[in-house]
Amino acid sequence: MAAERGTAAEALVGQVVLPGDLLLLPAHYDEDAEGERLRLSAGTAPQGRLLCGPGLRRSGAGLLVTKCGLLRHRPGGGGAYWVDSQQKRYVPVKGDHVIGIVTAKAGDVFRLDVGGSEPASLSYLAFEGATKRNRPNVQVGDLIYGQFVVANKDMEPEMVCIDSSGRSSGMGIIGQDGFLFKVSLGLIRKLLAPKCEIIQELSQLYPFELVLGMNGRIWVKAKTVQQTLIIVNILEACEYMTAEQRKQALAKLSGN
Amino acid sequence: SVCPGDTSVLAGLYGPAEAKISKELPDRAALEVLLRPKVGLPGVLERSREQLLRQTCEAVLLGVLHPRTAISLVLQVLSDAGSLLSCCLNAACMALLDAGLPLAALFCGVTCALQPDGTILLDPTARQEQEARAILTFAIASSNRKVLMATTKGSCSVEEMQQCLAAAQCAASTIFQFYRDSVRRRYSKC
Numbered sequence: 001m002a003a004e005r006g007t008a009a010e011a012l013v014g015q016v017v018l019p020g021d022l023l024l025l026p027a028h029y030d031e032d033a034e035g036e037r038l039r040l041s042a043g044t045a046p047q048g049r050l051l052c053g054p055g056l057r058r059s060g061a062g063l064l065v066t067k068c069g070l071l072r073h074r075p076g077g078g079g080a081y082w083v084d085s086q087q088k089r090y091v092p093v094k095g096d097h098v099i100g101i102v103t104a105k106a107g108d109v110f111r112l113d114v115g116g117s118e119p120a121s122l123s124y125l126a127f128e129g130a131t132k133r134n135r136p137n138v139q140v141g142d143l144i145y146g147q148f149v150v151a152n153k154d155m156e157p158e159m160v161c162i163d164s165s166g167r168s169s170g171m172g173i174i175g176q177d178g179f180l181f182k183v184s185l186g187l188i189r190k191l192l193a194p195k196c197e198i199i200q201e202l203s204q205l206y207p208f209e210l211v212l213g214m215n216g217r218i219w220v221k222a223k224t225v226q227q228t229l230i231i232v233n234i235l236e237a238c239e240y241m242t243a244e245q246r247k248q249a250l251a252k253l254s255g256n
Numbered sequence: 257s258v259c260p261g262d263t264s265v266l267a268g269l270y271g272p273a274e275a276k277i278s279k280e281l282p283d284r285a286a287l288e289v290l291l292r293p294k295v296g297l298p299g300v301l302e303r304s305r306e307q308l309l310r311q312t313c314e315a316v317l318l319g320v321l322h323p324r325t326a327i328s329l330v331l332q333v334l335s336d337a338g339s340l341l342s343c344c345l346n347a348a349c350m351a352l353l354d355a356g357l358p359l360a361a362l363f364c365g366v367t368c369a370l371q372p373d374g375t376i377l378l379d380p381t382a383r384q385e386q387e388a389r390a391i392l393t394f395a396i397a398s399s400n401r402k403v404l405m406a407t408t409k410g411s412c413s414v415e416e417m418q419q420c421l422a423a424a425q426c427a428a429s430t431i432f433q434f435y436r437d438s439v440r441r442r443y444s445k446c
Contacts, residue, residue, distance in 0.1 A: 016436065016439050016440045016443050018353070018362060018398070018432075018435065018436055018439060019316075019353070019358075019359035019360065019361060019362055019398075020359070020360065020361035020362050020397075020398040020399045055358075057318075057358075064360070066318060066358040066359055066360065067356050067357075067358060067359070068353050068356075068439050069356075069443065070443055085356050086356065086442075086443075087355060087356030088355075089271065089272065089273075089355065089356070091272065091322070116272075117271075117272045117273050117274050117275075117322065117324075117325040117326075118274060118324075153321055153322060153323055154323060240445070242445075
């Protein structure tokens with residue numbers, strides 16, 4: 001079955017792709033052009049495994065794009081392709097660190113709103129140093145920073161506030177005061193990139209505490225309420241400002 | 257919001273969100289379309305259009321990736337100057353694209369009016385629609401230009417319908433190019 005509009009994946013890296021576009025993979029991943037031949041011998045394995053990231057689905061001869069956005073490629077370790085798309089709605093993914101709001105306590109389990117389609121569950125034993133007698137002090141309305149251990153489309157998502165070795169490593173109940181607000185998921189990914197300029201420039205302005213949740217939620221706390229609100233406004237506006245506009249805005253603020 | 261000429265429709269998409277137990281489907285997302293006319297309450301015509309839109313959207317949406325969720329698409333008619341259904345189809349597709357829901361393909365809506373003398377007019381105005389012998393609306397998918405939905409008001413022969421379909425498929429390419437340009441403009445700021 002010939003792909004009607006298949007274009008080579010490498011040609012479109014860094015460009016906008018739309019759902020329905022078919023990407024053809026380079027030859028050494030797909031040896032037989034006419035069909036997939038089963039390899040019974042362990043002879044020549046393909047060079048590494050190609051990772052098909054968010055926004056792409058495997059279909060027959062190549063990858064079908066399912067979301068609109070920019071196509072990205074990482075060459076290391078077999079290669080990975082994914083689509084960088086902007087969206088506001090969060091879909092839980094295993095391993096993501098998110099900020100959840102406690103909505104209910106049901107027996108031994110807390111129900112957290114993480115912005116997805118279902119509330120996530122968090123067991124009271126999933127905190128560092130928690131035992132049946134030593135319960136964590138969590139009230140309805142508290143903010144929790146944790147990660148998903150179970151997050152697939154068929155089951156209710158489950159969160160924990162400890163990592164695999166039993167330490168909290170920064171997760172747990174987020175303290176009092178501070179300000180929680182929501183931004184788009186693309187901005188969070190930009191802020192979480194190593195050596196993010198926005199965070200470095202902001203840290204030269206005022207000292208502040210920042211928690212970024214992959215579900216689009218950011219919690220900020222600075223010394224005074226006014227400083228907190230200024231940081232919130234800058235972070236919200238960062239999505240639409242270019243780098244020069246941001247530097248100008250920060251220069252104006254630090255001059256005051 | 258999409259406005260070809262003077263027809264204008266505003267589309268809002270919410271989801272995947274929590275579905276009511278009575279409405280949730282165990283293996284796919286439950287899509288709900290609400291079409292609100294400019295004046296008055298929604299009537300039977302809006303209901304039938306909602307069903308057409310819902311079936312078209314479900315054909316391209318990969319609902320199996322979000323089982324037991326609800327996706328709501330709300331369309332508000334801001335002004336109607338002909339070709340309303342195809343405008344709603346285009347707005348629905350752009351809303352799905354903008355929200356980042358997984359789609360297997362894109363679709364677009366094209367309206368053809370068949371004049372009494374046999375000429376085909378694409379995207380007719382309200383006046384041209386009234387004078388026409390038949391009005392055909394097609395929803396065309398971006399993969400292989402397949403027809404997802406076809407609805408006819410009036411009577412026409414099979415050959416005329418085939419001709420209208422061919423004209424609509426050509427027009428669809430222009431609309432898909434418009435989608436591509438809009439998305440490119442949006443991502444140029446990143």
